Amino acid sequence: MNDSSECLSREAEDQLRCVIDAVTSNQKQQSYATAVVFLTFCSSLVFLMQAGFAMICSGCVRKKNVQNTMLKSLLDVCGSSIAFYFVGYAFAFGGDEQPGKVSFIGSSNFLLLDGDTANGDSRALLYSHWFFHFSFAATAATIVAGALAERCQMKAYLYFSMLLTGLVYPVIVHSIWSSNGFLNPFIDQPLLGVGMIDFAGSGVVHVTGGSCSLLASMMLGPRKGRFFDARGKKLEVPKVFHGHSKSLQMLGTFLLWFGWYGFNAGSAVDVFSADLSLNIPVVASTLVNSTLAGSMGGICSLFLNFVVEERLTGEPLWKLSGAMNGCLAGLVAITGSCALVEPWAAIIIGSVAGVLYYLSSLLLVKACIDDAVDAIPVHLVGGAWGVIATGLFACPTHLKFWYRLSDRSLVEHPGWFYSWARGSGDFSLMACQLAGLAFILCWVTVIMAPFFFILNYMGLFRSNALEEIVGLDVSYHGYTPGALDGEVSNGQLQDYSTLSGSRRFTPVLSLDVNEENDNIGVDRFGD
Numbered sequence: 001m002n003d004s005s006e007c008l009s010r011e012a013e014d015q016l017r018c019v020i021d022a023v024t025s026n027q028k029q030q031s032y033a034t035a036v037v038f039l040t041f042c043s044s045l046v047f048l049m050q051a052g053f054a055m056i057c058s059g060c061v062r063k064k065n066v067q068n069t070m071l072k073s074l075l076d077v078c079g080s081s082i083a084f085y086f087v088g089y090a091f092a093f094g095g096d097e098q099p100g101k102v103s104f105i106g107s108s109n110f111l112l113l114d115g116d117t118a119n120g121d122s123r124a125l126l127y128s129h130w131f132f133h134f135s136f137a138a139t140a141a142t143i144v145a146g147a148l149a150e151r152c153q154m155k156a157y158l159y160f161s162m163l164l165t166g167l168v169y170p171v172i173v174h175s176i177w178s179s180n181g182f183l184n185p186f187i188d189q190p191l192l193g194v195g196m197i198d199f200a201g202s203g204v205v206h207v208t209g210g211s212c213s214l215l216a217s218m219m220l221g222p223r224k225g226r227f228f229d230a231r232g233k234k235l236e237v238p239k240v241f242h243g244h245s246k247s248l249q250m251l252g253t254f255l256l257w258f259g260w261y262g263f264n265a266g267s268a269v270d271v272f273s274a275d276l277s278l279n280i281p282v283v284a285s286t287l288v289n290s291t292l293a294g295s296m297g298g299i300c301s302l303f304l305n306f307v308v309e310e311r312l313t314g315e316p317l318w319k320l321s322g323a324m325n326g327c328l329a330g331l332v333a334i335t336g337s338c339a340l341v342e343p344w345a346a347i348i349i350g351s352v353a354g355v356l357y358y359l360s361s362l363l364l365v366k367a368c369i370d371d372a373v374d375a376i377p378v379h380l381v382g383g384a385w386g387v388i389a390t391g392l393f394a395c396p397t398h399l400k401f402w403y404r405l406s407d408r409s410l411v412e413h414p415g416w417f418y419s420w421a422r423g424s425g426d427f428s429l430m431a432c433q434l435a436g437l438a439f440i441l442c443w444v445t446v447i448m449a450p451f452f453f454i455l456n457y458m459g460l461f462r463s464n465a466l467e468e469i470v471g472l473d474v475s476y477h478g479y480t481p482g483a484l485d486g487e488v489s490n491g492q493l494q495d496y497s498t499l500s501g502s503r504r505f506t507p508v509l510s511l512d513v514n515e516e517n518d519n520i521g522v523d524r525f526g527d
């Protein structure tokens with residue numbers, strides 16, 4: 001009788017274990033499915049930001065450079081995808097299967113070869129994770145397109161975008177986001193016991209792209225006539241090159257804002273965690289904080305410009321471009337802490353970002369650094385402020401809720417303001433943020449400054465003066481709009497045709513683009 005009871009008990013125990021295993025397996029499959037679908041959706045929103053960047057860049061340039069700017073936006077995606085597939089993803093996340101082993105750069109999973117040996121669920125998760133971070137990498141590269149608009153050669157831009165997404169950006173990702181990075185908070189001995197926090201990429205993405213923009217703009221020099229006359233004499237008042245379409249700029253701004261919700265919310269999925277569960281409250285928090293910071297950035301930039309213009313000229317002006325870029329600066333700044341701060345802190349972060357954007361934009365003009373779309377004030381300054389703001393406003397409750405640490409390292413080292421409230425003034429998190437910011441700037445400078453210098457020395461970086469004057473659409477794409485609002489004269493086209501030996505413009509040289517009745521566009525390639 002006892003033997004029968006023991007046998008039945010063992011059989012019941014085995015059946016119960018089978019049921020538990022089946023339920024656990026089903027839950028894991030559901031977690032995989034949820035993570036893959038959510039990551040794919042957010043990645044698509046981030047990819048849509050490429051259209052936003054293209055619209056902003058094309059709207060900010062003159063008509064004679066629209067096609068060139070649009071093609072560079074397309075090359076961003078094409079070059080970035082190839083570079084990130086071959087080596088970029090491996091450099092960024094290779095070795096994450098061995099957490100705790102600190103390394104400077106990833107060394108496995110080139111060409112996504114780990115997907116060949118993975119099961120269906122793991123492969124789907126790997127591919128969706130690649131697509132999500134490829135979208136981030138392409139974003140970092142396309143930030144530079146606007147800063148170099150109207151004067152950069154096509155080949156140089158393709159070389160740059162592949163180097164940035166294949167080496168420079170992945171090393172930064174590995175150091176901060178990979179489980180093997182020396183700045184990651186999850187390694188066994190994180191920096192100062194806490195590591196660097198950059199939730200969705202204020203530093204990783206935006207400071208990287210913004211610092212590249214600054215280096216490239218300084219090396220490339222300003223557009224002809226922007227700060228200096230034809231003889232090289234500095235103008236008393238810098239000439240403003242107005243973009244040809246505010247409508248495209250506004251469309252691009254809204255597309256970027258919309259894509260930002262995928263940018264920030266998608267970062268709430270940790271594909272390397274044990275349960276892959278989607279943290280819904282964190283996702284909701286990112287959406288609220290992103291909206292508030294972007295809104296306050298636009299409002300503060302708009303009103304600050306209004307007040308300054310009124311004081312200086314006596315004529316108050318509501319500048320649309322300042323408001324649009326202020327919104328983007330606020331979104332950039334909140335990206336690093338969107339899940340880790342309270343809504344009131346998001347308002348402060350966005351407000352400061354709007355003010356910093358306006359002041360840094362003026363400083364660039366003062367320094368004669370030409371940035372056609374204000375990418376440097378928006379992304380470099382806004383991103384740097386976002387990294388610092390995380391060290392100020394990171395809330396211990398949100399840190400504990402998001403990171404779910406077994407130890408209390410991050411909870412014991414919150415934002416500086418919270419440490420003050422506790423009476424400790426702990427500076428560990430802020431020190432890590434500053435160290436991470438310094439690392440990004442140094443790494444980008446060490447790699448990209450020599451690269452830009454070599455390109456410039458070899459004559460591969462900047463278009464020649466005549467190509468720039470007639471417009472890159474003319475010199476690179478064989479297109480001459482008949483109505484350019486006086487941007488290009490018939491004589492300039494003749495000079496270019498003579499010096500370049502091109503015959504493309506002979507049939508249309510009788511056109512005078514300065515005549516009011518000339519409103520015909522001529523496209524010799526029949527696009």
